[in-house]
Amino acid sequence: MNEEVDFIMDTTKEAMDSAIAHLEKELRAIRAGKATPAMLANVMVDYYGSQTPLGQVANVSTPDPRTISVQPWEKNMLQPIEKAIQIANLGFNPMNNGDIIMINVPPLTEERRIGLAKQAKAEAEHAKVGIRNARKEANNEIKKTDISDDSKKDSEAVVQKLTDSFVKIIEDKLSIKEKEIMTV
Incomplete structure (x- = not known):
């Protein structure tokens, strides 16, 4: 050719x-029933004035199939992360216990x-x-x-x-x- x-x-x-x-x-x-860190992949957090992917300011893991755990690397990032998850409108209700943010993923x-x-x-x-x-x-x-x-x-x-x-x-x-x- x-x-x-x-x-x-x-x-x-x-x-x-x-x-x-x-x-x-x-x-x-798009979630498919069980919790995965990928569900929060598109969440952007206000990190000192710039929009940063959640994965770059916290450790996101799934301790069990119905729960997502978000552990920020800096304690003062708890509130901005919680707010960013709510703004992302994923249908999740994050719970902040002072150290980590837990998200219960309801069954579909x-x-x-x-x-x-x-x-x-x-x-x-x-x-x-x-x-x-x-x-x-x-x-x-x-x-x-x-x-x-x-x-x-x-x-x-x-x-x-x-x-x-x-x-x-x-x-x-x-x-x-x-x-x-x-x-x-």
């Missing part, structure tokens, strides 16, 4: 990989499970849109190249195969997450 086309393929694959990475990050944030109701499954589907759809946009961009770039029409058609077919394989990855990740969410 042409060097220009190889570059387009590499760029497209990178864009598609990034869509998958984003999907994985979003799916990790059937209605909540269905809602979370819908949320996971929506995230998967966003990822598919990202994949399709990368495909469209690649096809537009291929059309601009100065290669033969047959080569352009072949290159577009390769882009479509790449797109199909990434969409399949998204479908697989979604079905795994849905099964995880719906399992009681």
Whole structure:
């Protein structure tokens, strides 16, 4: 293949990989029944005037499947961390005992499970849109190249195969997450 086309393929694959990475990050944030530190991964804490990820100001662990424990490295960070967890609107009620913050993760109701499954589907759809946009961009770039029409058609077919394989990855990740969410 042409060097220009190889570059387009590499760029497209990178864009598609990034869509998958984003999907994985979003799916990790959707809780699936048992407590995990990843549930608090998107919580940002006001740390001396700058927004800092919770994991950089405290140790987040799960002592049991229904509890998340947050132990700040500095005792004066208890209040800002508690406030940040409440602001994150995750549906958790943090309890501060003076040393650590404990969060009891309530079991999911059937209605909540269905809602979370819908949320996971929506995230998967966003990822598919990202994949399709990368495909469209690649096809537009291929059309601009100065290669033969047959080569352009072949290159577009390769882009479509790449797109199909990434969409399949998204479908697989979604079905795994849905099964995880719906399992009681």
